[in-house]
Amino acid sequence: MNISIITVGKLKEKYLKQGIDEYLKRLTAYAKVEIIEIPDEKAPEILSDNEMLQVKAKEGDRILSKIHPDAHVIALAIEGKMKTSEELAERIDNLATYGKSKIVFVIGGSLGLSEEVMKRADEGLSFSKMTFPHQLMRLILVEQVYRAFRIIKGEPYHK
Numbered sequence: 001m002n003i004s005i006i007t008v009g010k011l012k013e014k015y016l017k018q019g020i021d022e023y024l025k026r027l028t029a030y031a032k033v034e035i036i037e038i039p040d041e042k043a044p045e046i047l048s049d050n051e052m053l054q055v056k057a058k059e060g061d062r063i064l065s066k067i068h069p070d071a072h073v074i075a076l077a078i079e080g081k082m083k084t085s086e087e088l089a090e091r092i093d094n095l096a097t098y099g100k101s102k103i104v105f106v107i108g109g110s111l112g113l114s115e116e117v118m119k120r121a122d123e124g125l126s127f128s129k130m131t132f133p134h135q136l137m138r139l140i141l142v143e144q145v146y147r148a149f150r151i152i153k154g155e156p157y158h159k
């Protein structure tokens with residue numbers, strides 16, 4: 001199984017990088033997982049609604065250019081569907097069973113994902129109604145993907 005995680009902007013914090021690298025290392029036993037960083041659109045702190053849409057659209061185009069047509073796309077979005085860890089594991093397992101060997105998770109930038117990216121997504125995944133920083137979201141996601149594989153394989157870890 002090939003899993004790509006498309007994210008916006010460079011990861012800055014060392015503590016997040018260390019955590020993500022640890023889970024990526026653990027995941028090598030289960031899947032080929034890569035993180036694709038696309039550049040964020042430089043913008044001032046205060047933006048009009050129209051400017052925000054433009055920033056999201058530009059980042060969205062960059063995200064879409066990295067998605068293979070055959071990929072099953074899971075967009076991380078607050079308003080997406082909430083799942084238990086077991087349900088995420090089942091989803092990943094089912095996708096593999098039905099020949100969807102390319103899964104792409106997409107994490108938006110500080111302004112979120114464009115409408116075009118949401119349209120391309122096969123499903124939206126919410127981690128709660130709370131807003132997390134996009135860089136922290138990467139760490140949470142790789143841990144949950146690792147947890148999913150441990151659940152799929154029936155290995156101890158998930159309690």
Ligand SMILES: C[S@@+](CC[C@H](N)C(=O)[O-])C[C@H]1O[C@@H](n2cnc3c(N)ncnc32)[C@H](O)[C@@H]1O
Pocket residue numbers: 075076077078106107108109110111112113125126127128129130131132133134137
């Ligand atoms: C800082 S948030 C963007 C907030 C923006 N106002 C929005 O509603 O999308 C950056 C990205 O992190 C991810 N994210 C943050 N909180 C999330 C949550 N609770 N569930 C799923 N994804 C989340 C989403 O991909 C989001 O686009």
